[in-house]
Structures are given as structure tokens and as C-alpha cells.
Amino acid sequence: MEEICAKMDKILLEYLSLISALQEQWKQISTNLGSGFFQLAHARYTMGPHRLNQNQYDGRMQAITRVLISQKKDTDILNTQSEFICHYTLTTLEEITDDPKDNDSSSLRRRMIKDPENDIAKKQSKSRVIEDPLRWFGILVPSTLRESQRHFKQSLSGMVNIINLRNEIINKEAEYKLLKKEKEKFMEENRAKHANSMKDI
Template sequence: MEVANICQKLDEAAIKYFEILEELTERKKRLQDGLREGFFSLSKARYSMGSRSVGSLQYNTTNMKALASVEVSDECGSCTFFHQRREPTKKTAKQKQAGSDKDRNAEVQSTESQVRRRKAEENGPEESELEERIQELSIEEVTIQDPLKWFGILVPAALRQGQNAFIEAVEQCVEIATLQNKLMATQLEYQELMKTKMELNDKTENVDDTEEGETNVGRTG
């Protein structure tokens, strides 16, 4: 690899580095603005609804289900993060009739125990009916409630604005993580190119010194 080619790659890596750095700075600013707006909207909602109406007493952490998830891909040599968000689901008629998820799980366990007893008694028709009921309970969708409904049905606009701001902040966090990995990968690429360039320069200098020495010996002779 010629030195001129390496110098060109070094220039490209430097330009790429600063482009990523500029985008990263912009993303961090958006994150800061989003968090500021989110907390400000949350404080406005607490002021209008009352400090005790918006807090940890309004939800149960044991029954929480995440609406946002992050997937990691390592195809391009550096980790890339992808943000995915599920929409809140509504309870079906079967789920409303069955009750909470805890009751549904208890029903599944009870039905499984009945299947085991029926298998021991070798009752074919009852086995198939109970197994079908297990499959029916297993494929029912798990409901994911909108977090806004933890605080009531009719919530102030400030609380909804705060939710939107925090959703945007989560997306910015994922983008920031991806950009930071790209920035580190570009920096490592630049360092490797510099190392290669220095090695080539050293070899070129050694060759020049050898040729100059041979020329001086020839003149002396």
C-alpha cells in the first residue's frame, strides 16, 4: 500500500470522524432538551393533579411490561443498536372475563395438573379437551397497558407531553450509543492507518539510507 493511498484514507477517516462527532453532539443536545421537557411536563402534571397523584404509588412494578426494547447487531464490525417500541394493547373479552394475568397463570397450572391426572387414568377424550384448553390459554396475548392509565383515564395534557418527551429521549439514547461505537471504530481505523504509514515511512527512509551509503562507497572506491 502506497503512502499516498494511506494519506487519502487518513483524510477520509478524519472527515468521517468529525461528521460522526457532529451528529453525536447534536443527538446529545436533543437528549438533554427532551429530558428537560419531560421532567418539566411531569412537574406541571403533579402541580395540576396533586403530588400524590403522580408517583410510584400509582403503579405496581411487579406487573410492568416494557414497551421499548433494544436489539444489538454486530454485522459491520461495531455494535449497532436498534430501538423497537410496541404499542399498548387492549384486553380481549376472554382476558377481561378471566381476570388478571396471575389468575390466568394459575388456571394454566391447574389445567396442566388435571392433564397429568387424566393421563394417569388413561382417559383419552378428556385429555384432548384439557390439552386444547392449555394451548388456548397459552396463545392469548399478554396485555400491555399504556403507562398513562396508571394515573387515571383522563390525564392532563402535560402528562402526555412528558410521556412523548421521554419516549423521544429513549430513542436518542439508542442513537447515541450507536454513534459512540462508530466514533470509536473510526478512531481505531485512523490509528491503524497512521501506524501503517509510519512503518512505510521508516522502510522508505531505510532504503534511501542504504542507497545513499552504496553511492558514497562507490564514489570512494
């Protein structure tokens, strides 16, 4: 009984810590988004609306970052059940294409890219280069536009962290509920034993 109560206290403390981290992350995201939009508005005022609008977007644009989803099997919930918990990781396109766990064809493609004497490799290397979106609006963009991009990148990273924190919170809730059920079952068994002993007397 004491062991179960100790586990419940530990999980509850971890749960409260995760809630606190989640709230702090939300505050940070709110600050970054506010600063990002403010800097973007300032850059638009500086450059002029005709130089900073959707007409300047490159139609061949590609995402610079990707969200990788991995699953791990959790068997720590009293060893009574196992669940797959998703974990999200923000990474760049280069990190994905250069993953050492790629298959042989991907490894061959990387070797070809690194060979300067191979024309095909040069073409592939060029096709993999992703241009910074800031270059769509000129080479010498104002610092406010760069700051805006930095704030939005930080917000994106924070959003991924929030999802991971949320998954951990859900997992802690499941652990706590199972321990609570085990505690109630233990107390019922003790009451039944006590009632039987009283009958014998």
C-alpha cells in the same frame, strides 16, 4: 503513500462528522429530558401529588420497549483484522414477539393467537397486551402528562443513537491508528532505502 493519506483524510472527515452528530444528539437529549421533567411537574401540580406518585404504579408492570443488541463483523480496517461491532436497536415488545425469524413454536403460538375460536389463544393474546402506563393514573390524563411521556421516549431513543455513534467513533479511531502505523512503516522503509542508496554511492 498518496492512497494512505487519502484514506486518512476520509476517515478523519467521517470522524469529525460523527463527533458533530454526537454533540447534536446530546443537546437534543438534554432538551427532551428538561421538557419531560417540566411537563411532569406541571401534570403533578394539575392532578395533585396523591394521584401522580409511585403508589399508583401497577405491580404487574412490564417494559414497553426493549433494546436489541446485534453484532456485525467489521473487516474494513485495511483487511488486517476483524472486530465485532455492537449495534443497538430500540424496539417494542410486540415487534420482538412478532419477529418472523422466531422458531416454529413461536410461529405456532402466533397462529393460535390469531385464531378467535381458540380459548387458549384468547388467553395468550390477552396476556401479551401491555397497557399504556398513562392509564395507571386514570383514563382522562392531562395533556402535559402525555407530553412528558413523549419527551422521555424521545430521550430514550436518543440515548440508543448516542451509543451507536460512540461505537462508530471508536471504530474510526481504530482505522485511523492502523493507517497511521502503515504510513510510518512506509516512511521508515523509504528512509532505509534512501540510506542504502547513499552508501552505494
